Amino acid sequence: MQNPTSNPLPLLFSYRRCPYAMRARMALLQARRPFQAIEVSLRDKPAELLALSPKGTVPVLRLPGGGVLDQSWDIMAWAFASDSEGGDSWWMPAQSERNRALLQDNDGRFKHQLDRYKYPERFPNEAPARDRMRTEALESFLVPLSQRLQVEPYLGGATACATDLALFPFVRQFAAVEPAWFAVQPLEALQAWLDGWLSSGLFAACMVKLPAQNPVIFPALQDTPSSATA
Numbered sequence: 001m002q003n004p005t006s007n008p009l010p011l012l013f014s015y016r017r018c019p020y021a022m023r024a025r026m027a028l029l030q031a032r033r034p035f036q037a038i039e040v041s042l043r044d045k046p047a048e049l050l051a052l053s054p055k056g057t058v059p060v061l062r063l064p065g066g067g068v069l070d071q072s073w074d075i076m077a078w079a080f081a082s083d084s085e086g087g088d089s090w091w092m093p094a095q096s097e098r099n100r101a102l103l104q105d106n107d108g109r110f111k112h113q114l115d116r117y118k119y120p121e122r123f124p125n126e127a128p129a130r131d132r133m134r135t136e137a138l139e140s141f142l143v144p145l146s147q148r149l150q151v152e153p154y155l156g157g158a159t160a161c162a163t164d165l166a167l168f169p170f171v172r173q174f175a176a177v178e179p180a181w182f183a184v185q186p187l188e189a190l191q192a193w194l195d196g197w198l199s200s201g202l203f204a205a206c207m208v209k210l211p212a213q214n215p216v217i218f219p220a221l222q223d224t225p226s227s228a229t230a
């Protein structure tokens, strides 16, 4: 892992396990956008992060020209702008009405269900809702998603697009709560899609461990050893 140079690269304030930060890192890597990254402690956020974006969530991308992107989808849009490698083919399919609605559903209703299913202790007043949330997420989101992936292997159709990257970290979190339960649900196409991303070089590259709180040049996709997720 290299140290930052004086090259003006975008700087990503990131958190390794955050699904929003994961989708941003995957997009930057896939688009072959060199960037620096800082692994942030969510309990001790750096002053620079809060100065750039007082709402204090990650990811945040500081652009060399002085701009700030503090929503993961905006970072993905910047990554896949048409001057990036293959940018249009990853971005254009994500603009369809169907994929925009799917993203909204993921970041809205499904994320709400996922939080209550994964972290019932954070919602003590809603504890009895945990099983209901699992069922609702299955029926309203995961089964329809799987049916769609049965027809075409990716949300971009024959090839992946930004919507695939945007949803994958959230489906991964859901599947990891009770892997044995997830494995026996009627979600064959979704399970195959999830397995494909989990074993991809892109996911391994995005999960590389960074030293805490120091900016480093994030290793490019082709430089990442396959053991990076270990």
Ligand SMILES: N[C@@H](CCC(=O)N[C@@H](CS)C(=O)NCC(=O)O)C(=O)O
Pocket: 015, 017, 018, 019, 020, 021, 042, 056, 057, 058, 059, 070, 071, 072, 073
């Ligand atoms: N809408 C934001 C959501 C980002 C978000 O909620 N990130 C979480 C981590 S996964 C966060 O930073 N939470 C603030 C905290 O935990 O203090 C985006 O798309 O970037």
